[in-house]
Amino acid sequence: MIATLNKSKTALTINRQEFKLALAKVGTGIDKQIASFKKAKQSYDSSEIANEIISEANIFEAIIQGFNEAEETNLKLTDITNLELAQGWIDEFLEKYSNE
Template sequence: MIATLNKSKTALSINKQDFKAALTKIGAAIDKQIAALKKNKQSYDASEMAREVIVEANIFETIIEGVNEAENTNLKLVDITNLESAQEWIDEFLEKYSEK
């Protein structure tokens, strides 16, 4: 489970291990795309590709929507208790691609 709902169903905590595993899967897909571009000798910006994927995925909004639907709650982004930490995990992920 990528997030844990508290007992009163008023707050959500992103699970670090599962969240980072999801980012790893996203990274693998980006790496495949980069490999294909390299093979075809096409130009690319790894950093921009990674940022676009993260933005398009709307990761936190998707998590909130999934929990709301599954648990019949009405949580919002501000109800993620460790949002700042989770954003740092995304920043670490994006940093890897800024070095490529």
């Protein structure tokens, strides 16, 4: 599970391993998109592609929404206990594409 809901159903903790696995799957999609641009000899900005996909995915909002629907909670982004740390994992992920 990508996050753990505390017993009082008032906070979530993002699970590092599951979250990074999910990011890796997103990365596979980005890599395929970049490969198709290369094959077609089209210009691209790998950093822009990765940032756009991550922004559109609204990962944290999707996690919150999923738990709110499944657990009948009313959690908000501020209820993610390790949000700053998880954002760091996204930043590390995006850094990979800024170096290409």
